[in-house]
Amino acid sequence: MTTTVSTPAAVTADEDEAHRVRRRRRLSPGRRLPAARLAGPVLVVVLWAVASAAGQLDPGAIPAPWTVVRTAGRLWADGTLPTDVLTSLERAAYGFLIGLTAGVALALASGLSRVGEALIDGTVQLNRAIPTLGLIPLFILWLGIGETFKIAIIAIVVYIPIYLNTHAALSGIDSRYVELAEVQGLSKFRFVRQIVVPGALPGFFVGLRLGVTGSWLGLVVLEQINATSGLGYLMFQAQNYGQSDVILVGLLIYGVFGLVSDSVVRLIERRVLAWRRTLSS
Known part of the structure; x- marks a missing residue:
């Protein structure tokens, strides 16, 4: 029976390697704790509360946090806030879904075809150069003053960054992968599914x-x-009546929606792109 004895040098080398692996995993972006993102907003609220309690802020301009909370509770109790929140969520959801679909479809058509790039990319770049909010008067003339033009503008705001980042990722696929696919005899469909789409996902999530x-x-x-x-x-009605607490309620809800939606996208990104962390570790 043979007994293997580890020398001190081998043990030290193994410990150093394990330490480097742990360090890489700690420094990897995917290892950041979701709760850590709340540290900044919580600090801002604490400083806001301290300044309000110390009388350093004008209550008429910047009400105290507890005043804003009471106002939010009152608006929720009388049914105003739930209705407005649901309306905003519905508008944002419709516009986002349309923009997401358009951005991905145009990026695929432009990134996978020279004809598509010639027809699409220049048009999107022109659209990008025009301030989107500057299109509001024209869209009101075309679509009326109702909900349709609002959803259309949101869709334009959404599709442009998704298209640009996805298209850039598609165009940046390493040519060595193309050569490898030719050597392996992959069909165009398998090449797109197994190489192009996974390679473009990081850029897509940035745009998303x-x-x-x-x-x-x-x-x-x-x-x-x-x-x-x-x-x-x-918020617009509150401005007319000088209700800064109501304005802050709206702004805070917008901020919460933005933070939550971004966190959801980042969570999906970590799940879908888990292979990148595996390779880096």
């Missing part, structure tokens, strides 16, 4: 995060244009 944020930024402006409900309408 920007698109999610853009949908809320566009919504806060659009809901103040001839709207009868929604968080933006609530």
Whole structure:
């Protein structure tokens, strides 16, 4: 029976390697704790509360956090806030889904075909150069003042970053993978499914995060244009009556929606792109 004895040098080398692996995993972006993202917002709220309690803030301009909470409770109890929140969520969801579909479809058509790139990319770049909110008067003439033009503008705000980042990722596929696919005799469909799509996913998720944020930024402006409900309408009415606490309620809800939606996208990204962390470790 043979007994293997580990020398001190071998043990030290194994410990060093294990330490390097643990360090790489700690430094990997996928290892960040979701709760850590709340540290900044919580610190801002604490400083806001301390300044309000110390009398350093004008209550008429910046009400105390507890005042904003009481106002939110009152608006929720009388049914105003639930209705406006649901309306805003519905507008954002429709616009986001349309923009997501358009951005991915156009990016695939442009990134996988030279003819598609010639027809699509220049048009999207032109659209990108035009301020999206500057299209509002034209869209009102085309689609009317109702819900349709609001959803259309949100869709434009969403599709542009998704298209740009996905298209860039598709165009940046390493040529060595193309050569490898030719050597392996992969069909075009298998090449797209097994190499192109996985390679473009990191860029797609970058565009998706920007698109999610853009949908809320566009919504806060659009809901103040001839709207009868929604968080933006609530804030616009509060401005007319000098109700800064109501305005802060709307802004905080928009911020929570943005943070939650971005966190959801990041969670999906970590699940889908788990293979990148495996390779890096």
